[in-house]
Amino acid sequence: MSSAGRKTVLGALLRDPMGAFGLALVVLFVAMALFAPWIAPADPIKLNVTQKFQPPSLDHLAGTDQLGRDLLSRIIFGARTALSIAVTSVGMAGLAGLILGMIAGFGPRWLDAILVLVFDSLSSLPMIMFALAVITVVGPGTGTLILVVVLVSVPAYARLIRAQTLALAGADFIVAERAMGASGTRILLRHMLPNVVGPLVILLSMDIPVVIMLEAGLSYLNLGVRPPTPSWGNILYDGYTSLRSAPYMVLVAGLPLVLSTLGFTFLGEGLRDALDPRLKGRGHR
């Protein structure tokens, strides 16, 4: 994609109120995650039992939790936890999907058949059941979360790449270039990548909110990110246990979760509208 193409994508995204709103939220959360140590007013892990269960005030804008930790700081660092897990796992899944999809599309028939069966099996698994099973075997933690996400989301990426690869593998110019001695993998990458970048980016951006939700949900069940690392799910769990006495805790911890998933979903939708030529009825395909 040329830089001019990128400009029009960004322009189309900004013209669409939903996409612009999503982009703004995403930028906000990414900034929160990147600059957490500088933005956060306090140490997210430092205990201060004398200050426990303080409702929101000027000292603690979002209040404090049952151990007296500053909630706003925990939420800001929670963004870092959520986004780093989401980006790492989705990125790894994307890469694995790229490789496996190319192998399936370009490799021998029998390998393709096996891979397709594996993809089908993985994607017919209820995601949460699968996550819980993996956690039982491997034990909870950040690594397990990433592993689960990679395993669950690889099939979708691999299928996309496989379809593109199959479509290209038979094309005359590929056969010709191969005959002239070019390496199959290199040709494929060069011709396929421009075609799949759009759909792949859409797919990736649509998966990020799913991962954020999964991380928060599992952390809420105490099966995700281990305390005391701040995670929105952990904070929600802490808030839930003192729902009656400190309702502000779930209120402030739920908000970033809702807003970030909303932001990424809106951004994904906006990107799809801006990138997918079929939906806009212009451009080539």
Add this chain to the structure above:
Amino acid sequence: MTDPVLSVENLSLRYRVPGGSLQVLRDVSLSVQPGEVLGIAGESGCGKSTLAAAMIDLTGANAERTAGTIRLSGRDILSLGQADRRRMRGRDVAMVFQDPMTAFSPVLTMGSQLVDFQCNLDGVSRREKSDRARAMLARVGLSDPDLAMTRFPHELSGGMRQRAAIAAALLMRPAVLIADEPTTALDVTMEAQIIHLLRELQADYGCAIVIVTHHLGVIAELCDRVAVMYAGQVVEEAPVDALYHDPRHPYTRALLACDPARIEEHTGRLPAIGGRLPDLTAPPPGCAFAPRCPLASDRCRTLPPPRVTIGPGRAALCHEVAP
């Protein structure tokens, strides 16, 4: 001459498409007298189906009228509000669609659809509407109308479905019946039966019929008058006998020469008109047919052709036709 029941005056219409607009109708004028059968002929893409859709105000959301009026029983339908336009459908003007396979909802019985279609008939109970539908099915020649009422469309044969479609259109005794390729989806025997039926019904009910078709044989058998369309324009208009015996516009001549039914000598190949339809996103300044016309001169390519009146009810849009 009485007032026409349907008249189209200087109608221009375009479709918005990616990267511009298609000028599908360009300055079309036509009129239909009460009880008259008018044929509209032309190749696919000439705008005849769009014209038919415009007559019942059913052009798609991407269509845009740029000029002209359509009068139905003297009223300019395009200036009416949404509700009034809706009220006139089925009652003043009704339509028989091309493909009887897909013209009915697949998940509702024929009976309930035929009752629904009488929604513009006021002060009549559902029971009576059902009776009317049954009677009309019998009238169009369905042997067991009671059974047909309870069937789903796919349970009827193609010919029966087309008869049912005609019955539906006649339910409210419209002043004008528009039939868009009414026989194209049928085989030859069925086609003959449907033509016969239409002729009979026209005699019985006396409604005006507009038949849109690329099939010149259908027009010859049914119509009083013909309008030949090319690239969004009516290029020739004539009484049906006159047109067949003495076509004046070069396009009409070419079209007739291509009709397999009219080829007299034995040749091994079907004649065809050379060249292609002009690009309707940017119609040529002169005559649209000029690039394919054997008579074309320089002025044909640069100047829009005049409308030449040839005789009573006869006109052609051509530089080379003498009055």
Add this chain to the structure above:
Amino acid sequence: MLRYAVKRIALAVVILITVMLAMYAMVFLVPGDPASLALGPRATPELKALLRERMGLDEPVLWQVWHFFRSAATGDLGYDVWSKRPVLDQILEFFPNTLILGVAALGWALTLGIALGATAVVWRDTVADRLLGILSVGLISVPAFVVAIYAILIFAVWLRWLPAIGAGNPGDPLSQLRALVLPAFALGVGWVGYLARLVRASLLEVMGENHIRTARAFGLPESRVVLRYGLRVAIIPTIALMAVGLGSILSSAVFVETVFGRPGIGTLITGAVQKRNYPVVMGTVLFMTAFYLFIVTAADLLIARLDPRVRDVLRR
């Protein structure tokens, strides 16, 4: 048709076996073992050995796999490591609760989703359509368990209208119904948005068809054209999709059930995961995956069996 059915069922079985093999492969490949994980670092070797035996992990791995499949085929999913109760008994005890929750959630989501989708089409290309579109996306992206927590806070803690936890008293349908409202609401919210979009897209496609033009040509009011002529056809793929929906909503009920402390498959499996109750987790995963595959396959076969005309509609 028979060949298709056999193929479809065989595929489901193969997928199920692949899934379980993958699980075993993971247990085998991951360093450390579930028994030590479950007991923590201070467990004695004797205790570990005992637990390994109870989990069936002391046998050679291939024997374990064979043993597991042989007993699973006869409905024996093993025994709870801690309580020694048969796993299948526990699943069958909790499953109806989850099924009721899933059906209730899908039921209200389907009703509202169809209504919103159809409304968007009646008002298509207007501000209302656009707002409904944004609302749908918003609903899809809100995590169900956050909705659940907020719902408890508002309706149970503050307003005290509905119970916060549990599934109601046994034998008291009214209390069970009251206990169902909030979980079903929380679980269904995302599906409302999803279904609204689905119905809208499907309906818009149908609205381009010839029979819609016919209905319009006879002057039927637009709302009637959409609701009676469009929706009747557009709804068929949506209903077919509900089977898949039911399969996956039961699994995603895990979080909602936990938040509401509602006995069900979700609470069963999370409890088991937290206690590393290995056979219960494996059995539940197998059961839920099998249930999901069964529903999806059955729906596929049912659709294929339906009248060919309806089949055409479905294929679009």
